[in-house]
Amino acid sequence: MTDTDPYPHLGFNPAPGDMDMVRDIHRKLSDCAIEMEKAHSKVTRLMNGSYWEGDAAVAFREQLRGGPLPLNLKNGAHSVDKAAKQLDLWGAELEEFQRRAKKLDGEAKAARDALQRAQGHADKVKETSEKSGTGHHVHDDGGSALGRANRGVETAQGELDGVLKRARSLAGEHEDTARRRARHISDATHKLAPHEPNAWDRFTDWVGDNLPDILSACAAVLGVIALLGLTAVAPWMLFLAAGLLSGMAFGLRVSDPEVLASLEDGLTKGELDIDFWCNLLGVAGDFLGMLPGLGAVAKGSMKAPELLSAAAGPVGEADDVLTLGQKIARAGVRAGTSIKTVGVSIRAEAAAAEGAVSVLSHPRVFGGRMAPIVEKVDKPATILGASTAVYGVASSFIDALDNDTARTVTNLLDGPRTLGIDVPATAGALHFLLRGAGEAT
Template identity: 75%
Template sequence: MTVTPPYPHLGFDPTPGSTDLVRDLHRRLSGCAKEMEKAHAKVGKLMDGSYWEGDAAVAFREQLEGGPLPLNLKNGAHSVDAAARQLDLWAGELGEFQRRARRLDGEAEAARAALRRAQDHEGPASDRADARVAAAQDDLDGVLKRARSLAAEHEETARERARHIGAASRRLAPHEPDTWDRFTDWLGDNLPDILSACAAVLGVIALLGLTAVAPWMLFLAAGVLSGMAFGLRVSDPEVLASLNDGFTKGELDLDFWGNALGTAGDFLGMLPGLGAVAKGAMKAPELMSATAAVARETDEVLTLGEKIAAAGVRAGTSIRTVGVSIRTEAAAAEGAVSVLSHPRVFGGRLAPIVEKIDKPATVLGAGTAVYGVSSSFADTLDNDAAKTVTSLLDGPRTLGVDAPATMGALHFLLRGAGEST
């Protein structure tokens, strides 16, 4: 029996794979992960006496006490679920690759038909006919080149998904990674949360004056860390998939709220620092213009060597001037008040309230961020109840405190920014 190739006009399959098989495996692994999570929960309740009492229950708990079963069930569920999420992403990516391959196959069919027509009308000494054949061949070659590029992209993405699945399987019981592997796995899985927590801690240090470092430097450093965390989150396919499912499918689970609040918090955290740098850089020319005219007059009486030396000095001065300008704007923005304290917002009546909750809210944000990182490292802290409480605390704080504070800093930075351009 002759098997028709899936893309006969391309002559090869640039995107091998079956989305049906991948989706079926994803469903199976997701079901397996859920069953392992249920088993872990039941073992936990058996261990704390919620389900079973009596001498037999005590003997059973003694056998499990300190044993590997609860941890292995938990690690296994996390690993299988992580692998399932990678398969879900790959199913979507494979489907898109194959849709692109079908479009290219259609283009190749049209290009081959055009080439045949040009060859059929080719005369023995016709330059115009030769040109049509060459153009048709170039069109076909271009389609095939794009198909080869698609094949390379498909292979690279498949390898990346396989790497993530392999990393997840390394944490499956009974394979026990060494300390360094566990640390690097944890660091890679939780780097955005770690950066966010560091930014939040810097904010507390600056607010409470716990170091001799100038608050504006901590303000900029926290903005840089928040920007790095934001970049990592929005480039993570799993985070994007979770947010997309939440907004489009209504899957508002704990993962969605954690990702949504983390992304929003990092975005708000990076904006004031970014604005201070931008405004400081824009205002720097104003500070340099005062010395530019004097420098031009002085250059007229200098030798060539002296002019070169003077140019080097001015370059260094210009760089320092930009730094001073950014520092000035950052220091001022760091002390900018929340937009809720503005006299035009409810007549400024919220200012006393904002002043009272500013420090506690900042400390609370750092506390929940540090707890989130700690819970990813310590199994005893990782539970749905704690995640729910953290989300309930972070949600109102982000909307009611962080967002107005960021708007206040941006209002200060944008005020008069047009005059410096």
């Protein structure tokens, strides 16, 4: 019996598997589960401040608090331990399968030897009968020596076929058990152990981690599209969509504890590092980007009732004679008209706000002398803002683009643009929207 052909008399391997490898992997998994449990215990003691104190310990606990490491260690140890137990069960099952396969191989050897002897005996009887000239009669006579020899061959062949059939049944049992154990091991690791993320998981994680920047970049790109007229969509629709995206990005930024902590440290402790300026400009840009759209919606909604009242005219006493169905139908028509009127009002205000000029272009500001300059830099500044936003998103996805130098240059470009272009432009739009808002109320 050789390693390459462990069951030569069966002609195939009904119980494949390497017991030494199974035992070795089981031992390694068990040791890994023990070490992970020890690591979890140590991290837990560190988190609880059992035997490590001081500033370094506080900083360490702050980094781990609320993070995935303690839970991953605990779940990972549990998961690997479950997988090890399933592998241990499979080792015992495989050992039994291979014991049965070895026994069947021995039976197959005996059956093949018996078949060979029976076939040799039949051949000798046939040869003797042919020499004596009675072979034809001997063959037809079921009780003759040749007939008995042939039945012996058939019996031996049946014995061998029975052994091979049991071996094939063992192979099917081995495969079913292996699949079941593999499924249990997969379930153990899938439910509890951290997995190496696939491409889709990595993409969704990246989107989740950088969603504010992605929304801001999309809003900036919509602004460029509206400015350059690159689509048939009305500019006011892009204006509102950009404001909505900026609002969503602003909400995500101000609800992020890390962003708030960075801003707080910069404003109260003077830690004006790159992260502080990136977060400050991101929050400021999103806030400025959402204000004009929000103002257009607010002013349009406030003016809608006045427009609706003028369009509806006086309501007479004729409603008293309407049936219930007619009243419901009329209420539905009025509701539809109200929604349409609000939409038309918001659209009008958004279109007007989208075309509002910067405060620096107002005649009362420096006598209007800044208007030509604002007109010349408005389009390049909008394109520049979209470019830096898109670069920021790309750098979060491509490590080669993410470095302190690039972030510093981006901040140096975005800072003056935000203060010199975005703030006056937003102020101009808000001035237009707020003017007359009191009358609408």
